[in-house]
Amino acid sequence: MSHDHAGHEMSNMDHGAMDHGSAAMDSGAHDHMGMGMAMYYHFSSMETILFKFWNTKSPIGIVISFIIVVLFCFLHEAIKWTRLSWRKKVADATAAANADQHNDESAPTHGRAISCPMVGDFVLHAAQLFLSYSLMMIFMTFNVWLCAAVVLGEASAHLFFRVMLPGLDRAAGWHSVASASCG
Structure with a gap:
């Protein structure tokens, strides 16, 4: 009789080392001992969060x-709104530069090169992605x-920054959506 299951040889396992009667096999410990994870909503006060040391x-x-x-959520939203603020400033500066360029036909045109604001946005985008996936x-x-x-945390942080930075609210296009849906 073959013990081959999904390409793994069961005969190579040390069956004597498995203690099927141990207390670690009960359902509560099973979910929190690295042997499995509760795939349902639960109210447990025993949880491992992101790292082995954060339990x-x-x-x-x-x-x-x-x-x-909640503080992570506020940091995530702060990064998102900072990036939005920087993009608005760059867009405004680009519009001003384009207006000046149309007035001076002899001004040289440059291709898009990596700049300090782009590197800063890169770093903030990476931090935002890390926080997003961590929150997930x-x-x-x-x-x-x-x-x-x-x-x-995300909802209250989003509301906080929308109230505190109303100019960016309009720049992101949320103002028109809110006024259209709220009358």
């Missing part, structure tokens, strides 16, 4: 992690408290 073992740990995740991974723990932290 919670009590409700206080979940509350502290909730606050940290936090949500994918399916822990209701952490999912709520991501949703409430």
